[in-house]
Amino acid sequence: MTAPRPGQPVRGSSTGRPLMAALDLFGRRWNLRIVWELHHGPVGFRALQQRCDNMSSSVLRQRLTELVDAHLVAQQPDTAYTLTDLGRGAYQALRPLVRWSDTWASALNADDRA
Numbered sequence: 207m208t209a210p211r212p213g214q215p216v217r218g219s220s221t222g223r224p225l226m227a228a229l230d231l232f233g234r235r236w237n238l239r240i241v242w243e244l245h246h247g248p249v250g251f252r253a254l255q256q257r258c259d260n261m262s263s264s265v266l267r268q269r270l271t272e273l274v275d276a277h278l279v280a281q282q283p284d285t286a287y288t289l290t291d292l293g294r295g296a297y298q299a300l301r302p303l304v305r306w307s308d309t310w311a312s313a314l315n316a317d318d319r320a
Contacts, residue, residue, distance in 0.1 A: 209276035231276055236261055236269045238300070241278060241289065245297040248286035 210216040210231045212224035217233075219226035232238050236258060243249065243257040255266050270287060273279035278293035289297060 209272040211276075231272065232296075234269065234272065236265060237273060240266075240269055240273060241293055241296050242300065244279065244287060244289045244293065248282055248288040250286050254287060 210227040212227045213222045216227050216230035239258050243254060277290055278296055279287055280290050281287055
């Protein structure tokens with residue numbers, strides 16, 4: 207399966223809008239997790255697999271192929287995977303969502319205690 211591309215229909219949308227392509231790409235299981243795990247720096251396949259709760263190697267290969275095709279991840283000559291500039295931008299875009307999720311968790315915990 208190839209990565210979704212802006213300008214082309216994607217799952218759930220025929221408009222080709224860039225946001226719809228990004229939502230399709232990041233909506234695929236593990237893609238966001240892989241970007242998150244690579245933000246620390248280059249990681250080899252096995253180490254990345256371990257960081258991702260030992261997902262199956264076939265799924266990891268498929269997801270890495272999609273992320274490389276989308277220009278978010280690059281494979282280095284030593285076979286380690288790393289974020290590209292676009293991938294680092296995607297990671298930065300996730301940071302506000304992390305802050306929001308912490309606020310959400312706190313609100314739910316406060317409700318549970320009340």
